[in-house]
Amino acid sequence: MIRPTLGGVLAALALVVLMAVSVPALADVRPPADAAVAVTPGQDIPQSLPSNLKSNPAAQLWQGVGDGTVGRVSIPDPQAGRLIQTSGMEWLEFRSEVIGFWGMVAVLGMVTALTAFFMIRGRIKIDSGRSGRLIQRFKRVEVVGHWLTAISFLLLALTGLVMLYGRDLLLPWMGPAIFAGVAEAGKYAHNFGGFAFMAGLVMIFVMWVRANVWDRYDFNWILKGGGLLSKGHPPADKFNFGQKTVFWMVTLVGVALSLSGLNLLMPFWFTSDIETMQLVQLIHAGLGVGLFALMLAHIYIGSVGMESAFDAMSTGQVDINWAREHHSAWVERYVAEHGEPPVTQPPTKGPGASAQPAE
Amino acid sequence: MGKMAFLCDGDRCIECNACVTACKNENEVPWGINRRRVVTINDGLADEKSLSVACMHCSDAPCVAVCPTNVIYTTADGVVLHDKDGCIGCGYCFYACPFGAPQYPQKGNFGSRGKMDKCTFCSGGPEETGSQEEFSKYGRNRVAEGKLPLCAEMCSTKALIAGDADVLSDIFRQRVVERGFGGGSYGLTESRKQRT
Numbered sequence: 001m002i003r004p005t006l007g008g009v010l011a012a013l014a015l016v017v018l019m020a021v022s023v024p025a026l027a028d029v030r031p032p033a034d035a036a037v038a039v040t041p042g043q044d045i046p047q048s049l050p051s052n053l054k055s056n057p058a059a060q061l062w063q064g065v066g067d068g069t070v071g072r073v074s075i076p077d078p079q080a081g082r083l084i085q086t087s088g089m090e091w092l093e094f095r096s097e098v099i100g101f102w103g104m105v106a107v108l109g110m111v112t113a114l115t116a117f118f119m120i121r122g123r124i125k126i127d128s129g130r131s132g133r134l135i136q137r138f139k140r141v142e143v144v145g146h147w148l149t150a151i152s153f154l155l156l157a158l159t160g161l162v163m164l165y166g167r168d169l170l171l172p173w174m175g176p177a178i179f180a181g182v183a184e185a186g187k188y189a190h191n192f193g194g195f196a197f198m199a200g201l202v203m204i205f206v207m208w209v210r211a212n213v214w215d216r217y218d219f220n221w222i223l224k225g226g227g228l229l230s231k232g233h234p235p236a237d238k239f240n241f242g243q244k245t246v247f248w249m250v251t252l253v254g255v256a257l258s259l260s261g262l263n264l265l266m267p268f269w270f271t272s273d274i275e276t277m278q279l280v281q282l283i284h285a286g287l288g289v290g291l292f293a294l295m296l297a298h299i300y301i302g303s304v305g306m307e308s309a310f311d312a313m314s315t316g317q318v319d320i321n322w323a324r325e326h327h328s329a330w331v332e333r334y335v336a337e338h339g340e341p342p343v344t345q346p347p348t349k350g351p352g353a354s355a356q357p358a359e
Numbered sequence: 360m361g362k363m364a365f366l367c368d369g370d371r372c373i374e375c376n377a378c379v380t381a382c383k384n385e386n387e388v389p390w391g392i393n394r395r396r397v398v399t400i401n402d403g404l405a406d407e408k409s410l411s412v413a414c415m416h417c418s419d420a421p422c423v424a425v426c427p428t429n430v431i432y433t434t435a436d437g438v439v440l441h442d443k444d445g446c447i448g449c450g451y452c453f454y455a456c457p458f459g460a461p462q463y464p465q466k467g468n469f470g471s472r473g474k475m476d477k478c479t480f481c482s483g484g485p486e487e488t489g490s491q492e493e494f495s496k497y498g499r500n501r502v503a504e505g506k507l508p509l510c511a512e513m514c515s516t517k518a519l520i521a522g523d524a525d526v527l528s529d530i531f532r533q534r535v536v537e538r539g540f541g542g543g544s545y546g547l548t549e550s551r552k553q554r555t
Contacts, residue, residue: 045529045530045532045533046532046533046536049532049535049536049541050536053535053539053540053541054539054540055540055541055542056370056540056541056542056543057406057540058369058370058406058408058542058543059542061400061401061406061408062369062408062542062543064400065369065400065410065545066549069400071398071399071400071401071402071409071410072398072399072400072402073396073397073398073399074376074397075379075393075396077393079459080393080396080398080459081398082459083398083400083410083412083458083545084457084458084549085457085459086457088421088454088455088456088457089421089455089457091454091455092421092424092425092451092454092455095425096424096425162427163427163449164427166427166428167426167427167428167429171428171429176428176429176430176442176445177444177445179428179445180428180430180444180445180446180447183427183428183447184447184448187447187448187449187470188471191469191470191471192469264470265469265470266469266470267450267466267470268466274454274459277454278454281454
């Protein structure tokens with residue numbers, strides 16, 4: 001228990017008196033003696049700033065705040081110390097105006113080009129007709145590897161397109177509630193589907209890389225434009241130059257997509273600055289929509305664009321006449337190794353007038 | 360009503376973190392999320408300065424522009440709010456925001472993130488005003504009760520002020536004239552910029 005003593009009371013009183021005396025003195029130093037304009041509180045608010053303002057004593061420090069200054073925060077997340085980043089505005093503009101616009105141009109341009117090609121060239125038939133003899137073009141594991149990559153890529157591409165274009169294209173007619181559900185399901189499919197794509201990518205790379213290096217048929221194949229617009233078929237091994245292009249595009253762009261995707265999946269694991277995250281997002285979106293446009297051509301030629309091409313990736317077996325026309329060098333080696341296969345399917349007549357039956 | 364804004368006077372902030380505490384308590388903000396934070400520059404040095412930072416309720420907000428599900432919106436008062444029901448946790452608003460305001464309950468976890476959370480200027484969200492849903496998702500709707508955001512209301516040095524942007528600039532201009540030097544404010548100019 002504290003007992004008030006005379007000395008204590010006097011000291012307290014002295015303190016009170018001292019403070020009462022010093023308050024007017026405090027009021028005198030406000031505003032500061034060297035202020036540009038002496039304004040006392042309660043006066044009208046000045047409408048403009050006087051011309052003789054001094055610069056802020058910490059001007060240099062405040063300048064850095066405009067972009068990039070990282071201070072200390074007492075919360076556990078040190079990244080919250082970043083005060084302002086201005087690249088976000090550039091990021092979102094680039095995303096919508098460059099990637100959004102040119103991605104749309106690439107996809108619609110490819111669809112238009114393929115439609116035009118189909119109308120001019122039609123379905124590329126087997127010139128000499130089907131012989132009814134089937135040869136094994138792809139093993140079961142190769143077919144599985146292809147479809148693992150293909151289906152997961154289509155899933156990733158479509159859900160990715162929802163992120164890029166959904167707000168403009170789907171939201172108006174789906175309504176906010178349904179669209180949010182679609183977009184959220186799409187996000188999860190994209191996040192987990194990425195691993196299926198990476199697994200498929202590894203599979204097809206290991207299985208096909210050896211057949212996809214440059215060989216002696218490629219230069220001639222390029223010179224003849226692959227025989228796409230002309231009659232006749234330039235010779236090729238297991239994969240022609242067009243297919244090799246698809247393979248290397250898928251491999252290189254696929255690896256870039258996988259790495260950038262992992263970085264987006266685990267934000268700030270591999271980098272601590274926001275600018276890198278933004279850049280990686282742009283790379284991911286740009287390459288994704290670009291590869292999708294390219295894959296449309298691959299899907300076209302492997303389905304409606306060419307007779308019998310789809311067989312290679314459904315049953316893995318193709319007609320030997322088709323193979324002779326498109327992969328003559330490969331067939332020669334196959335026949336030399338396995339012998340001519342027996343007729344198991346009804347043969348058909350091809351449109352090639354000068355074509356000899358491949359007996 | 361005018362356009363709402365925050366202004367932090369860096370020459371006044373003393374890093375007491377009362378705004379952070381007030382915000383967390385008033386809105387019952389979940390663990391791991393700080394709608395408001397105090398950043399100290401040159402900590403421990405003679406020219407140490409501090410700033411209180413949260414969503415600045417930009418007049419032309421990048422988060423509103425980028426949101427893929429279009430759930431972030433600007434109210435008639437100029438407050439930027441969002442509908443958590445439509446948020447898919449993509450993280451784009453965080454990439455776009457100059458002030459690092461949007462946050463997510465999970466940081467990594469395969470980018471799942473959860474629903475974005477940020478300062479609401481103490482004015483709730485799209486749920487019914489004053490309802491339990493509104494409170495649990497977005498926090499207190501003080502503006503509907505005629506009050507200002509609690510962080511600014513209880514700032515002891517009035518470094519952090521909230522309200523109509525014009526009134527805030529009047530107050531700050533008066534301070535500048537009294538001090539005899541400008542600068543040191545945070546948030547008002549940056550968040551009032553019009554993007555081209």
